[in-house]
Amino acid sequence: MSSPNGTQAIDRAAMLLAQVVHGSEPVSFTELTAACGLAKSTTSRLLMALERHQLVRRDSDGRFWPGELFVRYAWRGTAGAHLVAVAQPFLDQLGEQTSETINLGVATGGTGGGQAGRDRAAGPANAGVTARAGGGGAGSDVSDMMVRQIAQVNSRYLIGGTNWVGLAVPLHCSALGKVLLAFGGAAMPSEPFEARTPRTITTRAALAAELGTVRDRGFAVTDEELEPGLVAVAAPVFAGGLTAIAAVSVSAPASRLTADLIPATAARCVAVASALSATLGSPPGLDRSRGSTAA
Amino acid sequence: MSSPNGTQAIDRAAMLLAQVVHGSEPVSFTELTAACGLAKSTTSRLLMALERHQLVRRDSDGRFWPGELFVRYAWRGTAGAHLVAVAQPFLDQLGEQTSETINLGVATGGTGGGQAGRDRAAGPANAGVTARAGGGGAGSDVSDMMVRQIAQVNSRYLIGGTNWVGLAVPLHCSALGKVLLAFGGAAMPSEPFEARTPRTITTRAALAAELGTVRDRGFAVTDEELEPGLVAVAAPVFAGGLTAIAAVSVSAPASRLTADLIPATAARCVAVASALSATLGSPPGLDRSRGSTAA
DNA sequence: AACTAGGTTCCGGAATATGGAACTCCCTCC
DNA sequence: GGAGGGAGTTCCATATTCCGGAACCTAGTT
Incomplete structure (x- = not known):
């Protein structure tokens, strides 16, 4: 009774994806379930599917980032x-x-x-993820x-x-x-x-x-x-x-x-x-x- | 009998999405149905859902491009x-x-x-899409x-x-x-x-x-x-x-x-x-x- | 060691997605 | 100008696929 069409699963997955790509901060599983109002099991299943297709990526802390498909697109x-x-x-x-x-x-x-x-x-600067070393570029030409x-x-x-x-x-x-x-x-x-x-x-x-x-x-x-x-x-x-x-x-x-x-x-x-x-x-x-x- | 999990719709939608984002050329509806081996009706429904969520975009010729979400991510x-x-x-x-x-x-x-x-x-150079004017930058500093x-x-x-x-x-x-x-x-x-x-x-x-x-x-x-x-x-x-x-x-x-x-x-x-x-x-x-x- | 938080797996049930066919629109060819 | 055909959307009955509660698992905490 929700989606006017027959695409509930995709609507929900897209909602999750938008949440992940939208924010500048990585998002946790729990935040996603809350934000989208989905059952834990559903969220888990959907996120695993998105991850399998490289639409989202999970870091070592279990938080979600835009997936390889996005990074690749951006650099293409x-x-x-x-x-x-x-x-x-x-x-x-x-x-x-x-x-x-x-x-x-x-x-x-x-x-x-x-x-x-x-x-x-x-x-x-924000390379927090896993990057070694700090920021200070000894950059030359300005x-x-x-x-x-x-x-x-x-x-x-x-x-x-x-x-x-x-x-x-x-x-x-x-x-x-x-x-x-x-x-x-x-x-x-x-x-x-x-x-x-x-x-x-x-x-x-x-x-x-x-x-x-x-x-x-x-x-x-x-x-x-x-x-x-x-x-x-x-x-x-x-x-x-x-x-x-x-x-x-x-x-x-x-x-x-x-x-x-x-x-x-x-x-x-x-x-x-x-x-x-x-x-x-x-x-x-x-x-x-x-x-x-x-x- | 296909997806080991219970995410057929998402698997298919992701397949379509990958096809669109993957190629440098925009893709047509028919190419997508063929490439993914889906029924016309299914493809249509899925693509409309993806379009609604700004994951793909349709140009005036009906061909599909990566959606606003991708453009936005790239420029973010x-x-x-x-x-x-x-x-x-x-x-x-x-x-x-x-x-x-x-x-x-x-x-x-x-x-x-x-x-x-x-x-x-x-x-x-390739601005073919809808952009006016050609290329030649009268650019100055090199x-x-x-x-x-x-x-x-x-x-x-x-x-x-x-x-x-x-x-x-x-x-x-x-x-x-x-x-x-x-x-x-x-x-x-x-x-x-x-x-x-x-x-x-x-x-x-x-x-x-x-x-x-x-x-x-x-x-x-x-x-x-x-x-x-x-x-x-x-x-x-x-x-x-x-x-x-x-x-x-x-x-x-x-x-x-x-x-x-x-x-x-x-x-x-x-x-x-x-x-x-x-x-x-x-x-x-x-x-x-x-x-x-x-x- | 017991407890909590965070997440995955399992399963029956029914809501949901499926695909064939019908339909519309637009273009081309005769 | 009308027939033909390609491209895509809508419709509908069907059963496949997805849903969500609960059990389960793994780490980290007290």
């Missing part, structure tokens, strides 16, 4: 393209609403670079991160953004970059900041203040700070964590995206970025009715 | 730590066999950096990739490797780097190559020849090319694809790892790296007997 190198695929409908929607150039950007480069950078930063555009929807106007896919720009003067900085998706660049235009923010103090504003209002603006005549707004994308994994921007000529239009445009950008975050980060929309403990 | 930033966790038992084993310093390394830095680097490289050690097992001797976790070294003079270069896990560095020791390979031609050797015999050696007195061998780790995602190395003082011992040590290194690759890359060990088409 297609996750970037898939993020684009998942995001595209959202970007399209924003493009229709605004008619302007839409971009999806991620942190990249720097020592370790983008995703990898966060991996390394987090990896050795180059700044950038923000790279990985997807784009073109403006419907004749004057608009050219093709920026693949292009990397500095963090401190782009809307995408400011968002990533403000929401923990990128590391603060080192001074001096390159002055791309007379309006570019060039001091750490000024940038820090700007990032505070970005955090407060939930979006970033770059007003002819990257290129004269270019105005853009951007909002953060999360994937269930506390740090932004990407950012969505709307870019336009300064003549079209005037100060009075920025709030409304930014609101749309934030809404779309939030929707994308929800898709990536919210637990699966289980339609289960969990009232099944009793007979 | 914990995949690095999990690779270490999965690899650790293998590294430990190699450490016991050799008593020497064992490292796991991945490509990092450079424009785009490590994993992210491969993502970007593959991303825009810094070389390095190899970063992300896990280590310490030598049991008093003289051995110090803690290298977090440290990044050049590709051209380390065993790990040579392996990544030889098996497509890193991009060729730009000349001139830094001469860390008198033996360091410093020309592109010489390095290319060396990489050919590495490919042929399946492992790399660095013989006092990175630091005087340091000898190391390394072997590639794959995750189901054609390019190495990481490398495993054994490092020792030149006095202990003498030329006559290198072949046996390298063989052990290769064996362990292969075992790790199998864990990451092989489809789950389904014990299913698929003979269930007929009644």
Whole structure:
């Protein structure tokens, strides 16, 4: 009487799997039974099946981690393209609403670079699992991160953004970059900041203040700070964590995206970025009715 | 009569899921029914359940891709730590066999950096999915990739490797780097190559020849090319694809790892790296007997 | 040594998943 | 324009498969 279809077992297994992959901490058997409201025996059977298929992995303490299939997927190198695929409908929607150039950007480069950078930063630090040795990298070269555009929807106007896919720009003067900085998706660049235009923010103090504003209002603006005549707004994308994994921007000529239009445009950008975050980060929309403990 | 346990539905769903996540190409419904030997109705029901739980995603052509849960996991930033966790038992084993310093390394830095680097490289290029615009990055800075050690097992001797976790070294003079270069896990560095020791390979031609050797015999050696007195061998780790995602190395003082011992040590290194690759890359060990088409 | 917590195995019962057939939709070919 | 066919979903009776309580096992604790 619970699942509208005939897939109770899979619904339950998926629920367990989502719990395991969802949390950053490994989860114990008991926590899982409680969280999903299943009988011990059922949980045990399901978890053993998931483990057999490498969907979850059990450490020496008996706690559950995402399985080899996930690790393998993450390292396979297609996750970037898939993020684009998942995001595209959202970007399209924003493009229709605004008619302007839409971009999806991620942190990249720097020592370790983008995703990898966060991996390394987090990896050795929290390597608690079984890893030997502590953290302190005697790392050498420290180059700044950038923000790279990985997807784009073109403006419907004749004057608009050219093709920026693949292009990397500095963090401190782009809307995408400011968002990533403000929401923990990128590391603060080192001074001096390159002055791309007379309006570019060039001091750490000024940038820090700007990032505070970005955090407060939930979006970033770059007003002819990257290129004269270019105005853009951007909002953060999360994937269930506390740090932004990407950012969505709307870019336009300064003549079209005037100060009075920025709030409304930014609101749309934030809404779309939030929707994308929800898709990536919210637990699966289980339609289960969990009232099944009793007979 | 098939599954030794009572988890037929989950076994089948996991089989489907593995098929989808396994291949780099999206898979069609019909291919899945055929590959798994299931009835159309069963396949349909199971896939709808998986889709509902964001474990698979269906594109506009009806083909199946890894779902949001996977994309989200990959971008969550914990995949690095999990690779270490999965690899650790293998590294430990190699450490016991050799008593020497064992490292796991991945490509990092450079424009785009490590994993992210491969993502970007593959991303825009194959962005076929629905992405607008082609590839050509007008990218600016081009810094070389390095190899970063992300896990280590310490030598049991008093003289051995110090803690290298977090440290990044050049590709051209380390065993790990040579392996990544030889098996497509890193991009060729730009000349001139830094001469860390008198033996360091410093020309592109010489390095290319060396990489050919590495490919042929399946492992790399660095013989006092990175630091005087340091000898190391390394072997590639794959995750189901054609390019190495990481490398495993054994490092020792030149006095202990003498030329006559290198072949046996390298063989052990290769064996362990292969075992790790199998864990990451092989489809789950389904014990299913698929003979269930007929009644 | 007895006790508790955490987890697995066993078993009868019935709810649940199964697969053939019917059905819908869309595309192609004549 | 109509017939044909491929792709996928829905329906339904059936019995297979999964469920959950209880027994059982293994470690760690007092």
